[in-house]
Amino acid sequence: MRTGAAFEIDGEDGGARLRLSGAYLLSTIGAVEKPLGQVSGPVAAVDLGGITAIDTVGAWLALSTARRLDAPLENGSERTERLIRAVADTGEAEEPWPTRAPIWRRVPARMGELVVEFFTALVGVVGFIGQILLAAGALIRHPRRFRGNALVNQMEKVGVSALPIVGLMSFLIGIVIAQQGAVQLAQFGAETLTVNLVGRITLRELGVLMTAIMVAGRSGSAFAAQLGTMKLTEEIDAMRTIGISPIEALVIPRVLAAILVMPLLGFYASVMAIIGGAVIADLTLGIPFLSFIQRIQDVVPTYDLWVGLIKAPIFGLIIALSGCYQGMQVRGNSEEVGLRTTTSVVAAIFMVIVVDAFFAVFFTNVGWG
Structure with a gap:
C-alpha cells in the first residue's frame, strides 16, 4: 500500500486524466503540493480513486487543483466526497495579504497619519x-x-x-x-x-x-x-x-x-x-x-x-x-x-x-x- 501522496497523468492532451493516489494527509502532501501546482491543463478529470487516506488538508488540495484546472472530480470514496463537500462550503481561499497601495500613495498617507497622531x-x-x-x-x-x-x-x-x-x-x-x-x-x-x-x-x-x-x-x-x-x-x-x-x-x-x-x-x-x-x-x-x-x-x-x-x-x-x-x-x-x-x-x-x-x-x- 502506498504510504505517501503521489499523482500521475494518463492519456493525451484533451483526454488526459490526473490520477491522485496514496495518502493525502497533512503529514504527506508536502511532497506533491508544489508539483501539483505546476501541472497545467487541459485535463479531462481529476481521478480520486487511488487515494487511500485523506483529511481536510488533502481534500482542499484536491479541490483547489481541480478548480485551477477546471476539471471535475471523479471516483472519490464516500469519505473523500464528504470532506471535499465540507471544504468546498468554506468558499474560495482569500489572499494571505491584502493588496498594497503603490508607494507614492502609502508614504503620504502614512505621513498624514503621523501628523494627525502627533497633534492628537x-x-x-x-x-x-x-x-x-x-x-x-x-x-x-x-x-x-x-x-x-x-x-x-x-x-x-x-x-x-x-x-x-x-x-x-x-x-x-x-x-x-x-x-x-x-x-x-x-x-x-x-x-x-x-x-x-x-x-x-x-x-x-x-x-x-x-x-x-x-x-x-x-x-x-x-x-x-x-x-x-x-x-x-x-x-x-x-x-x-x-x-x-x-x-x-x-x-x-x-x-x-x-x-x-x-x-x-x-x-x-x-x-x-x-x-x-x-x-x-x-x-x-x-x-x-x-x-x-x-x-x-x-x-x-x-x-x-x-x-x-x-x-x-x-x-x-x-x-x-x-x-x-x-x-x-x-x-x-x-x-x-x-x-x-x-x-x-x-x-x-x-x-x-x-x-x-x-x-x-x-x-x-x-x-x-
Missing part, C-alpha cells in the same frame, strides 16, 4: 497638564487633601533607591571621560586640562543628562506601568467613584517627587563623576586625588553648577509627565501597558535631549557658555 497626542498632553494645574489649585485651596506620605514614598523610590545605580554609572562615566580625554590632550602636552574637561562637562551637561536618562528608564517607566495597570484593573475608576481625584492622589505626588529629587540626583551624579575622574587621574596621569579636587574649584565656574541645577527640575517634570500621561492613556489589554511604558521612556529621553539642546543655546547666548 499634543492636545492630549496639554489637556493632561491642564488637569494637573486644576488639581494643584484645588490642593492649594484645601491643603489637607495633599498626600505627604505618598510624596515621601515616591521621593524614596525615585531618589534614594536610585543612588547606587546613578552613582556607579556616573563614577564610570567620569573614568571614561578622564581616560579618553587625557589620551587626546596628551597629543598637545595638555594632560593637566583633563581636570577642566571632567569638571565642566560633568557639572554642566553629562551629570544631569545621564541622570535624567537613567531616571526616565527606571522611574518614568515605573510610573507608566503602575498607572497603566491600575487603569486595567479599574482601580482609578473606583477612586473616581468614591470621590478621590486620581490626579491628586497618583499623579501630583509622582510629578513633585521627580521635580524635587532630580537636582539632588544630578548634583550627586556630577560629584561621583568627578571622583571617578580624580581616581583615574591619580592612577594614570600622576595628578594627586586631592589636587584634582582642589583644581576643580579653580577651573570650573560657579555658573556651570547652576546650569546643571536649573535644568534638573525641568528634566524631572518632563520625565514624570511622560510616564504619568502614558500610564493614564492605557486602554484595552495588558499589551497596551507594555506599549505605553516603552513610549513613555522613548518620549521622555527624546524630549530631555531636545530641551537640553535649547538650554545649551540659551545659556551660551546669556554668557554662561
Whole structure:
C-alpha cells in the first residue's frame, strides 16, 4: 500500500486524466503540493480513486487543483466526497495579504497619519497638564487633601533607591571621560586640562543628562506601568467613584517627587563623576586625588553648577509627565501597558535631549557658555 501522496497523468492532451493516489494527509502532501501546482491543463478529470487516506488538508488540495484546472472530480470514496463537500462550503481561499497601495500613495498617507497622531497626542498632553494645574489649585485651596506620605514614598523610590545605580554609572562615566580625554590632550602636552574637561562637562551637561536618562528608564517607566495597570484593573475608576481625584492622589505626588529629587540626583551624579575622574587621574596621569579636587574649584565656574541645577527640575517634570500621561492613556489589554511604558521612556529621553539642546543655546547666548 502506498504510504505517501503521489499523482500521475494518463492519456493525451484533451483526454488526459490526473490520477491522485496514496495518502493525502497533512503529514504527506508536502511532497506533491508544489508539483501539483505546476501541472497545467487541459485535463479531462481529476481521478480520486487511488487515494487511500485523506483529511481536510488533502481534500482542499484536491479541490483547489481541480478548480485551477477546471476539471471535475471523479471516483472519490464516500469519505473523500464528504470532506471535499465540507471544504468546498468554506468558499474560495482569500489572499494571505491584502493588496498594497503603490508607494507614492502609502508614504503620504502614512505621513498624514503621523501628523494627525502627533497633534492628537499634543492636545492630549496639554489637556493632561491642564488637569494637573486644576488639581494643584484645588490642593492649594484645601491643603489637607495633599498626600505627604505618598510624596515621601515616591521621593524614596525615585531618589534614594536610585543612588547606587546613578552613582556607579556616573563614577564610570567620569573614568571614561578622564581616560579618553587625557589620551587626546596628551597629543598637545595638555594632560593637566583633563581636570577642566571632567569638571565642566560633568557639572554642566553629562551629570544631569545621564541622570535624567537613567531616571526616565527606571522611574518614568515605573510610573507608566503602575498607572497603566491600575487603569486595567479599574482601580482609578473606583477612586473616581468614591470621590478621590486620581490626579491628586497618583499623579501630583509622582510629578513633585521627580521635580524635587532630580537636582539632588544630578548634583550627586556630577560629584561621583568627578571622583571617578580624580581616581583615574591619580592612577594614570600622576595628578594627586586631592589636587584634582582642589583644581576643580579653580577651573570650573560657579555658573556651570547652576546650569546643571536649573535644568534638573525641568528634566524631572518632563520625565514624570511622560510616564504619568502614558500610564493614564492605557486602554484595552495588558499589551497596551507594555506599549505605553516603552513610549513613555522613548518620549521622555527624546524630549530631555531636545530641551537640553535649547538650554545649551540659551545659556551660551546669556554668557554662561
